[in-house]
Amino acid sequence: MERNEKFLKLKRALFDKCYAHLNDMQKEAVYTVNGPLLILAGAGSGKTTVLVNRVVFLIKYGNAYYDNRIPEFVDDEYIFEMERALASPDKSDAEQMLPDFAANPCPPYRVLAITFTNKAANEIKTRLSSALDDPDMANDVWAGTFHSVCMRILRVNCEKIGYKKEFTIYDADDTKKAVSNAMKRCYLDEKQFPIKTVIAEISRAKERLISPSLYSDEYASDYRKSKIARVYEEYQRTLRESNAMDFDDIIVNTVELFKRNPDILDYYQRKFKYICVDEYQDTNSAQFVLTSMLAEGFRNIMVVGDDDQSIYKFRGATIENILGFDKEFDDSKVIKLEQNYRSTATILDAANAVIANNKGRHKKQLWTDGDVGEKIIVRCLSDQNIEAKDIVDTIYREVANGKRKYKDFAILYRVNSQSNSIERAFAKSAIPYRMLGGTRFSDRKEIRDVVAYLQLVANHNDRERLLRIINEPRRKIGEKTLDAVSQIAAEQNCSMFEIIENASQYTALSRSAGTLEDFARLIKRLTAVAQSQTLPDLFDAVLNLSGYRAMLEAAGEEEKDRLDNLDEFKSSIIEYVSKTDEPTLIGFLEENALVADVDRYDESADAVVMMTIHSAKGLEFPIVVIPGFEDGIFPGIQNIVGNPDDMEEERRLAYVALTRAKEKIYILHTKSRLLYGQTQFNPVSRFVTEIPEKYIEKEEPFAPWEADLNGGSRPKVYIQNGMSVSASKSRGYSSPKSPWDSPVSQPKITPAQPIFNKKEGVGAKFVPGDRVLHMTFGEGEVLSVRPMGADTLYEVMFDKVGIKKLMATYAKLKKI
DNA sequence: ATGGGGCTGCTTTTT
DNA sequence: GCAGCCCCAT
Numbered sequence: 001m002e003r004n005e006k007f008l009k010l011k012r013a014l015f016d017k018c019y020a021h022l023n024d025m026q027k028e029a030v031y032t033v034n035g036p037l038l039i040l041a042g043a044g045s046g047k048t049t050v051l052v053n054r055v056v057f058l059i060k061y062g063n064a065y066y067d068n069r070i071p072e073f074v075d076d077e078y079i080f081e082m083e084r085a086l087a088s089p090d091k092s093d094a095e096q097m098l099p100d101f102a103a104n105p106c107p108p109y110r111v112l113a114i115t116f117t118n119k120a121a122n123e124i125k126t127r128l129s130s131a132l133d134d135p136d137m138a139n140d141v142w143a144g145t146f147h148s149v150c151m152r153i154l155r156v157n158c159e160k161i162g163y164k165k166e167f168t169i170y171d172a173d174d175t176k177k178a179v180s181n182a183m184k185r186c187y188l189d190e191k192q193f194p195i196k197t198v199i200a201e202i203s204r205a206k207e208r209l210i211s212p213s214l215y216s217d218e219y220a221s222d223y224r225k226s227k228i229a230r231v232y233e234e235y236q237r238t239l240r241e242s243n244a245m246d247f248d249d250i251i252v253n254t255v256e257l258f259k260r261n262p263d264i265l266d267y268y269q270r271k272f273k274y275i276c277v278d279e280y281q282d283t284n285s286a287q288f289v290l291t292s293m294l295a296e297g298f299r300n301i302m303v304v305g306d307d308d309q310s311i312y313k314f315r316g317a318t319i320e321n322i323l324g325f326d327k328e329f330d331d332s333k334v335i336k337l338e339q340n341y342r343s344t345a346t347i348l349d350a351a352n353a354v355i356a357n358n359k360g361r362h363k364k365q366l367w368t369d370g371d372v373g374e375k376i377i378v379r380c381l382s383d384q385n386i387e388a389k390d391i392v393d394t395i396y397r398e399v400a401n402g403k404r405k406y407k408d409f410a411i412l413y414r415v416n417s418q419s420n421s422i423e424r425a426f427a428k429s430a431i432p433y434r435m436l437g438g439t440r441f442s443d444r445k446e447i448r449d450v451v452a453y454l455q456l457v458a459n460h461n462d463r464e465r466l467l468r469i470i471n472e473p474r475r476k477i478g479e480k481t482l483d484a485v486s487q488i489a490a491e492q493n494c495s496m497f498e499i500i501e502n503a504s505q506y507t508a509l510s511r512s513a514g515t516l517e518d519f520a521r522l523i524k525r526l527t528a529v530a531q532s533q534t535l536p537d538l539f540d541a542v543l544n545l546s547g548y549r550a551m552l553e554a555a556g557e558e559e560k561d562r563l564d565n566l567d568e569f570k571s572s573i574i575e576y577v578s579k580t581d582e583p584t585l586i587g588f589l590e591e592n593a594l595v596a597d598v599d600r601y602d603e604s605a606d607a608v609v610m611m612t613i614h615s616a617k618g619l620e621f622p623i624v625v626i627p628g629f630e631d632g633i634f635p636g637i638q639n640i641v642g643n644p645d646d647m648e649e650e651r652r653l654a655y656v657a658l659t660r661a662k663e664k665i666y667i668l669h670t671k672s673r674l675l676y677g678q679t680q681f682n683p684v685s686r687f688v689t690e691i692p693e694k695y696i697e698k699e700e701p702f703a704p705w706e707a708d709l710n711g712g713s714r715p716k717v718y719i720q721n722g723m724s725v726s727a728s729k730s731r732g733y734s735s736p737k738s739p740w741d742s743p744v745s746q747p748k749i750t751p752a753q754p755i756f757n758k759k760e761g762v763g764a765k766f767v768p769g770d771r772v773l774h775m776t777f778g779e780g781e782v783l784s785v786r787p788m789g790a791d792t793l794y795e796v797m798f799d800k801v802g803i804k805k806l807m808a809t810y811a812k813l814k815k816i
Numbered sequence: 817a818t819g820g821g822g823c824t825g826c827t828t829t830t831t
Numbered sequence: 832g833c834a835g836c837c838c839c840a841t
Contacts, residue, residue, distance in 0.1 A: 417833090420833090479817095596831080613828080614828050636827055676832070677833080
């Protein structure tokens with residue numbers, strides 16, 4: 001007996017020794033593998049580290065730490081061995097013993113780790129493969145976003161719920177078009193029923209797993225909602241007809257699949273012995289139901305999250321999931337991670353003070369044993385342009401004196417439109433910068449068009465994609481013809497494509513039967529190509545046989561950029577083919593739909609980064625600059641007049657912003673601000689006043705031109721106080737365009753400019769004359785380098801294909 | 817059928 | 832301030 005107890009004690013001591021790089025709470029989280037576990041992980045508390053370590057732990061050792069069984073091999077000699085390993089200064093002596101203690105280690109393919117973003121999923125995958133010695137093992141773990149995990153299940157099982165295997169995915173834009181069409185068919189006026197509201201309402205219903213018929217029943221007595229119910233029903237019907245799903249459907253249909261097929265659910269319940277869910281505060285109820293269903297088998301579910309960082313209520317996330325987890329799983333264990341490894345004590349204390357004003361939260365207090373650090377700088381500037389110049393100048397000074405690199409800085413703002421003035425200021429300076437959240441590469445028309453062709457080739461029933469490209473390039477297939485086709489398709493209860501294929505059989509289509517059938521033949525021909533040739537070949541076939549390339553070439557110089565973009569898109573296809581084991585059209589389309597461009601951003605580039613606070617969640621930067629920290633902007637006006645819950649969400653957003661910073665924060669606000677064509681006069685944000693004075697240093701702006709521009713004669717034009725501005729009200733009699741009403745005349749020479757005289761973007765990797773290699777174009781010579789917006793535009797003379805213009809972010813050029 | 821000019825609207829957004 | 836979209840003129 002004595003020996004057994006000694007063994008267990010020593011075993012745990014050995015684990016503790018090997019996991020000494022984790023704090024006690026983190027270790028606890030890693031060791032606790034069985035049963036429901038809620039980890040409340042404050043910002044910067046090593047959440048991902050815990051998650052990865054825990055997955056590795058259960059793959060290597062299973063329930064080793066808490067298992068009380070005594071292995072047969074334990075004898076006095078073994079105990080002696082353990083004691084020696086424990087005392088040894090060499091940690092690897094202890095590490096070598098750990099595998100002996102493994103208790104039901106879990107095969108990697110039985111672990112499911114769900115995240116919200118591809119970025120997070122990729123990070124987990126990379127860290128797993130370096131932590132597990134065998135890279136194959138890491139690949140076997142089911143690590144992915146909710147959507148990618150569900151897609152993996154649906155691709156195998158979708159026929160059970162009436163979808164064909166090649167179903168396609170509708171993104172936000174396709175959804176908008178499809179809903180808009182559904183509204184037309186229901187005779188709903190988009191003026192009375194703004195499409196945004198309708199889409200949000202439908203999405204909200206789906207997130208709560210409310211089907212069109214349930215929705216219709218529930219709101220039968222509500223005039224507006226019963227109208228929306230009709231649209232919802234019609235939209236859902238078209239999706240079915242199109243053999244397509246929108247993003248919400250991917251989750252909803254997986255739940256539906258499980259509900260209707262207990263055997264399939266049972267299979268996955270048995271398969272996934274361990275389930276981990278990251279960012280649990282962002283889950284909606286459909287996702288909650290999904291994970292709960294899967295976890296019912298083994299009940300080994302771990303969720304990690306931070307209720308204080310829940311900032312997605314507006315898109316259906318329900319904070320109740322995390323607040324109520326310990327009630328849903330009554331035997332759950334709760335672990336709080338409050339030690340912060342990211343920020344200075346000053347930053348943490350400030351953030352704690354702000355978030356403490358919220359009522360509905362699990363109490364947490366971040367702390368660090370690190371430095372106090374610098375105070376938070378608060379500056380008041382006169383307007384948004386001066387504010388932007390102040391940012392430029394601040395960054396320039398810190399970089400010039402050698403202390404900082406450009407990439408140490410992040411500009412985090414509340415609304416995207418704040419980026420305009422800042423981007424202008426950066427563009428005039430020589431500071432390299434990247435902006436997240438602009439127009440995405442894959443949102444460009446030509447890319448969407450060619451993707452629509454590919455989607456239609458993969459799935460002939462895809463109505464939205466068919467409508468998008470049937471007359472692109474022009475084929476003289478007009479709206480009336482398509483209405484007729486749609487009509488017949490509805491009557492015959494089949495897809496539009498099937499009607500088009502056999503157009504000559506329908507008298508209503510007699511006039512355009514020829515062109516319609518030509519189009520069907522084109523798609524069928526491309527389908528044959530898809531079956532017999534490679535994806536890049538298919539891509540070329542689409543552009544050539546459809547006449548799309550000819551159309552762009554005919555337009556000449558004007559559409560040159562589009563052709564370049566398409567070439568660029570081809571290289572992303574080639575990249576997909578080369579990195580994927582079994583590349584398929586469906587696989588490519590799926591990746592294209594579920595993986596955003598943002599994931600391709602090159603993080604190593606030395607450039608200042610600009611983004612909204614929302615997109616900064618999960619990231620960290622040495623220095624964070626928060627412009628527009630004003631009542632009216634942040635918190636936004638809607639949330640000041642709105643209900644108190646919205647204010648709490650806004651405060652959480654402030655908390656997220658502050659806790660992104662490792663070392664230093666600049667808070668900026670202005671006396672007047674031109675936004676959405678309106679001048680506002682906002683007081684400093686209430687969140688700033690919630691930060692105790694002792695953490696703040698009010699500082700005069702660096703900008704030496706401030707006095708000149710502001711001090712003198714510029715008259716102030718009051719429109720309304722920012723607090724009560726209502727953008728729509730003052731329209732119509734907008735003030736005349738007086739010279740002083742337009743943005744402060746941009747001085748041609750800023751103090752910054754003589755200092756950095758730029759021509760070639762400082763962040764640029766190449767200079768004219770460099771030889772570069774491109775995936776599709778081959779070798780070439782860089783002719784010019786031009787900073788363009790958030791990116792750099794290269795003009796390259798390729799040996800084989802001549803001059804091309806390429807964006808740095810997408811072009812993946814290599815120097816040779 | 818198509819393109820240009822005016823009108824409107826406008827948090828936050830990943831998948 | 833600006834983009835996206837609707838409507839009207841060609």
